[in-house]
Amino acid sequence: MQRARSAAAALLGGGTGTVFALLAVIFAIVFAVNPGFFQAASLMAFLKQAAPLVILAAGQYFVIVSGNFDLSVGALVGAQVVIAARLIDGEEARTVPVIGVMLLFGIAVGLVNGLVTTVLKVQSFITTLGMLLVLYGAIRLWTGGAPTGSLSESFRVPGRMGIENVPLLGQVPWALLIMIACGAAAIWLMRTRFGRVLIATGDNDLAAELSGARVDTVRTAAFVLSGLSATIAGILIGGFAGVSAQVGEGMEFTVITAVVLGGVVLGGGQGLVVAAMAGALTIEALFTLFNQLALPASLRPSVQGAIIIAAVAYAARRRMRPAGQTATPS
Amino acid sequence: MNTTRLAVASAAALGLLLATACTTDEIDDPDTQETAAGEEGGDDWFVQADYERQLEQREIEPEGDPAEPWLQAIDPDWVDTSEFALEGGDATVCFSNASVSNPWRVTGWITMQQQVEVLQDQGLIGEFRSSDAADDDDQQISDIQAFVDSGDCDAIIISPSTTATLTPAVQAACDSGAPVIVFDRGVNTDCAVTFIHPIGGYAYGADGAEFLVDNLEPGSTVLALRILPGVDVLEHRWAAAQEIFGDSDLEILGDEFTGGDAAEIKNIVTQYLQRGEVDGIWMDAGDGAVAGIEAFEDAGKPYPVMVGEDELSFMRKWDETGMTAIAPVYSNFQWRTPVLAATMILSGEQVPSEWVLPQEPITEADLDEYLERNADMPSLHYAKFGGEDLPGFPDAWRDR
Numbered sequence: 001m002q003r004a005r006s007a008a009a010a011l012l013g014g015g016t017g018t019v020f021a022l023l024a025v026i027f028a029i030v031f032a033v034n035p036g037f038f039q040a041a042s043l044m045a046f047l048k049q050a051a052p053l054v055i056l057a058a059g060q061y062f063v064i065v066s067g068n069f070d071l072s073v074g075a076l077v078g079a080q081v082v083i084a085a086r087l088i089d090g091e092e093a094r095t096v097p098v099i100g101v102m103l104l105f106g107i108a109v110g111l112v113n114g115l116v117t118t119v120l121k122v123q124s125f126i127t128t129l130g131m132l133l134v135l136y137g138a139i140r141l142w143t144g145g146a147p148t149g150s151l152s153e154s155f156r157v158p159g160r161m162g163i164e165n166v167p168l169l170g171q172v173p174w175a176l177l178i179m180i181a182c183g184a185a186a187i188w189l190m191r192t193r194f195g196r197v198l199i200a201t202g203d204n205d206l207a208a209e210l211s212g213a214r215v216d217t218v219r220t221a222a223f224v225l226s227g228l229s230a231t232i233a234g235i236l237i238g239g240f241a242g243v244s245a246q247v248g249e250g251m252e253f254t255v256i257t258a259v260v261l262g263g264v265v266l267g268g269g270q271g272l273v274v275a276a277m278a279g280a281l282t283i284e285a286l287f288t289l290f291n292q293l294a295l296p297a298s299l300r301p302s303v304q305g306a307i308i309i310a311a312v313a314y315a316a317r318r319r320m321r322p323a324g325q326t327a328t329p330s
Numbered sequence: 331m332n333t334t335r336l337a338v339a340s341a342a343a344l345g346l347l348l349a350t351a352c353t354t355d356e357i358d359d360p361d362t363q364e365t366a367a368g369e370e371g372g373d374d375w376f377v378q379a380d381y382e383r384q385l386e387q388r389e390i391e392p393e394g395d396p397a398e399p400w401l402q403a404i405d406p407d408w409v410d411t412s413e414f415a416l417e418g419g420d421a422t423v424c425f426s427n428a429s430v431s432n433p434w435r436v437t438g439w440i441t442m443q444q445q446v447e448v449l450q451d452q453g454l455i456g457e458f459r460s461s462d463a464a465d466d467d468d469q470q471i472s473d474i475q476a477f478v479d480s481g482d483c484d485a486i487i488i489s490p491s492t493t494a495t496l497t498p499a500v501q502a503a504c505d506s507g508a509p510v511i512v513f514d515r516g517v518n519t520d521c522a523v524t525f526i527h528p529i530g531g532y533a534y535g536a537d538g539a540e541f542l543v544d545n546l547e548p549g550s551t552v553l554a555l556r557i558l559p560g561v562d563v564l565e566h567r568w569a570a571a572q573e574i575f576g577d578s579d580l581e582i583l584g585d586e587f588t589g590g591d592a593a594e595i596k597n598i599v600t601q602y603l604q605r606g607e608v609d610g611i612w613m614d615a616g617d618g619a620v621a622g623i624e625a626f627e628d629a630g631k632p633y634p635v636m637v638g639e640d641e642l643s644f645m646r647k648w649d650e651t652g653m654t655a656i657a658p659v660y661s662n663f664q665w666r667t668p669v670l671a672a673t674m675i676l677s678g679e680q681v682p683s684e685w686v687l688p689q690e691p692i693t694e695a696d697l698d699e700y701l702e703r704n705a706d707m708p709s710l711h712y713a714k715f716g717g718e719d720l721p722g723f724p725d726a727w728r729d730r
Contacts, residue, residue, distance in 0.1 A: 034605060042604045045629070049597050146433040148730050150643070150709050160628065241592035241621040242643075243710075245432055249591065291601045297587040301549055 057280035059229025067268030072131035080249030110227025114220030158221030159239020202268020203320035375565035406682030415678030418454030428491035438665030530564025538637030548579035599625035663716025
């Protein structure tokens with residue numbers, strides 16, 4: 001009885017298991033509405049398009065689990081695409097050097113976010129909100145308001161192309177493979193000492209510090225990982241659809257939603273990176289479902305918002321209970 | 331204790347997230363942001379008389395030299411401006427710009443600056459002051475007020491960010507005594523000496539919709555992609571398209587908001603293609619049209635009949651693929667007209683009170699001509715920018 005209850009609690013309790021249950025429910029509804037969605041080609045197209053958000057969610061997970069936020073990722077994705085278009089300007093030969101520049105830029109932005117938060121003790125959502133505005137303004141200043149230049153064909157390969165003629169699957173997108181690689185790297189990282197220190201830091205930074213953990217270092221590293229993930233996401237999104245002024249807009253909101261949906265606790269210390277990535281898949285599946293149901297476009301943000309609040313409230317309710325129990329004298 | 335803190339942190343974070351999400355949206359509104367929030371549904375935005383007038387204006391031969399469409403006017407009602415005539419030239423002209431937040435406005439802004447340089451060399455304009463409100467109404471109101479307060483402006487040009495909110499500021503500019511020129515989006519006062527704009531949204535939307543009706547078999551499916559709701563010029567485009575689709579045998583699969591984001595456009599088109607055939611695409615603005623076309627390529631489907639815009643990335647894709655398409659035009663050359671109008675007014679020449687500029691779509695027949703004229707131009711440039719004869723051409727537009 002107790003065991004059955006705890007199994008149910010794992011699935012429905014608002015923690016890590018819930019997101020997989022939610023994902024399954026959404027896929028089931030999508031299947032009911034349109035069985036064709038589960039044909040290989042459609043599914044691969046879905047995963048290709050979901051990959052950037054999943055990678056972004058892995059990056060954001062590191063920051064959130066260590067007790068911070070990174071609101072600058074959407075602006076960073078946009079900035080990276082605009083930088084790529086401007087620097088490459090259609091020249092194939094520049095593709096690889098420019099990707100190098102983008103990676104350095106992503107690391108630099110993460111480093112600044114991390115150092116301002118840990119050394120200057122500015123709260124991370126102020127730091128990264130500031131970074132969001134700085135990036136947004138700097139890019140506008142640099143480009144004169146709107147993106148210029150164009151991406152090369154080879155730059156677009158990772159986000160748009162794939163391995164053709166795979167048996168059963170047809171085209172396997174590079175984006176999917178990159179997503180799996182990033183996911184595996186993230187899971188591995190969380191199993192190292194770094195991952196354990198990161199969680200301990202998010203749970204109770206004072207205790208972690210007193211037990212000898214380099215709290216500031218891991219937190220800064222988390223921001224750098226987030227900056228890197230935004231860069232990879234930028235390469236994939238730019239590759240997927242090309243350059244436009246709106247790329248990345250509002251993605252910080254979607255990705256934090258995804259991480260929270262994955263049962264990762266805002267404030268840090270709890271949650272799994274794989275669940276955060278599943279949260280991102282869930283969000284993308286939800287968007288697909290909205291489309292399949294032909295939900296009026298203007299209603300979608302409201303439904304999305306309601307689901308987010310419900311998910312967070314559900315998770316909070318579960319965490320509230322044990323606290324209540326300890327407070328009651330037995 | 332810990333849980334309460336977490337709950338508070340979560341709530342605060344979510345609030346903040348929502349707030350930032352809203353701000354970024356607001357900053358980044360594309361093209362043509364106007365009167366306050368309207369729900370979707372073209373009907374609220376549809377004014378039969380305006381629709382009919384704009385469709386009629388497409389047929390009217392504009393007055394003036396066809397080689398200089400920015401000085402042409404459709405059905406003009408000339409007004410006397412001798413009261414504003416200024417002795418001696420070297421006028422100070424002030425320009426309050428709503429924003430340069432999209433490629434269309436960037437292109438136009440370059441054209442305007444190049445035109446100003448010519449007028450400065452001719453000694454007609456002395457100082458040219460400009461301010462950029464970055465799509466912020468409050469900022470633009472204070473920009474205009476600053477021009478008025480300075481007392482230096484011999485003419486004030488305004489490209490309003492929104493209609494209703496900017497109306498009092500435009501009125502205040504008129505009250506200062508300087509001639510006021512409004513262009514692109516309108517305001518709810520006719521105190522300006524001239525209001526310069528192309529024919530308008532209904533004509534734009536109708537050009538594309540009629541093309542789809544003419545080029546698709548009855549019963550064909552059409553997907554409509556829109557940037558965002560509640561912007562009057564964009565709503566008019568969609569309202570006109572709905573009017574025309576309503577009288578046709580085309581099946582409209584849906585109308586989706588994309589925010590002008592290429593990735594979103596590609597997602598949406600890909601999903602529609604998974605559900606069934608899409609024979610035609612109607613767009614309320616061509617931004618991201620190429621991403622929509624790529625969705626067909628990546629899904630291995632035949633090209634749709636396409637409504638784009640005179641943005642070069644789309645026109646080049648159109649040329650490469652040989653698809654059936656049309657590029658409706660929201661005449662970018664209108665950015666030249668206001669500064670020319672300012673010098674005309676300051677020398678006491680007549681100008682039309684409502685200066686309706688021609689607005690003609692680019693079709694298969696003149697695609698090559700416009701591609702050739704813009705061969706050196708970057709992909710986010712608008713073919714009908716009308717600056718080929720200015721001395722800064724082509725470098726000023728190429729090296730932006």
